[in-house]
Amino acid sequence: MALRLARWVRPLLLGSALLTALAHATNFSLWVNGRVGTGQGGNHADFTYWGPASANAGVNKKSVNWDGYNRISDQSFRLRDALDCYCTGNNWCYVAAHSAGNLMMGYTLSMYGGTARVKRNAQANSAGQCGAVDGSTQTGWNIKWVDIAGGAAGGSELANSGDSGGSAHDGYAYFDVLTHPETAAQWLPGARDRLESGSLVFELPVRVLTPGRYVASGRVDDARGKPFALLSFNEELRAGPQVIRLTLFGKLVRDLKPLFPLTLRDVQAFRLIPDAFPDRVMLSTEGAPVVISGRHAFLSFSDAEWQSEERSRYLAEYSKDVREAEDQLRHLEGGSP
Secondary structure, eight states: OHHHHHHHHHHHHHHTHHHHHHOOTTEEEEEEOOSSOOSOTTOTTOOTTTSOTTSOOSTTEEEOOOOSSSOHHHHHHHHHHHHHHHSSTTOEEEEEEETTHHHHHHHHHHHHTTSEEEEEEEEEOTTSOEEEEEEEEEESOOEEEEEEESOOOSSGGGTTOEEOTTOSSOOEEOOOOOOOSOOOEEEOSOOEEEEETTEEEEEEEEEESSOEEEEEEEEEEOTTSOEEEEEEEEEEEOSEEEEEEEEEOHHHHHHHOOOSSOEEEEEEEEEEOTTOSSOEEEOOSTTOOOEEOOOOOGGGSOOOOOOOHHHHHHHHHHHHHHHHHHHHHHHHTTSOO
16 A cells, blocks of 8 residues: 555645645645545544555645445545545645545535535544534635546446456446435426526426435537536425526526527436435436526626635635745745745
């Protein structure tokens, strides 16, 4: 395992040499292991998977240590705990992942990257969890970049599911077909599109039987049948009649000028079950809405750039990094910082 860290450290440090000079106590380097994790869960100082803990592995290095064996969905809490600890509030992270750590990172960002996260104090207990700073929250985590080596973002949970049957040509593969007895929500009639704040919103009514976090997606084609956009939804829904809102951002329409009407199709939705396998209860595809939009004029759409608290947070941090990097370069060149 020592070779893993040795092979990674040089390119990682070369890529972050200037960042090391700029590093503050609020920057952390997170290492996300792959299959057959050997570190102790919850112990962010255990670098057994990677090699000697004494190796220089970035500023304030932390090892995430999911078990590398069980399902990604029921081990994601290990990564979420680490991201909450070290990548919220004033803390920012650089993330390095190996093998199935790539899949773990992608799954966690996809399912939870847009959720409200409590700001944590970067002081982990024995379970790998940190206390709250002041009870406030933010959208997602503060991640400056993610670097992957030997990535295995797809198919990793099927890696051992097969048998060659003793032949170089014949064999079989097997995989789980997942069902769930619960009906989490039901599609309702009345799906429609409407303009809202310069963007096009597809409103899909549902009756929620089990409250929780619902994730949905749908594809948008233009009038020629050409794929135009993939829309997504990831929010908490209460029980009762609710609406899943898939938003097509106005500036995208203004920039690419698709031919109207647009068609929303292939809508899928599920209730997310955190830290479990199966991790979702799918809504029936029977009755899933297909929506044909109105013929909206391009000037009805806003050309304003997307704005959010998360975007502003990132721009402020990156602007600070640029200023500090420029100061360091002037200092190295003999000028005044």
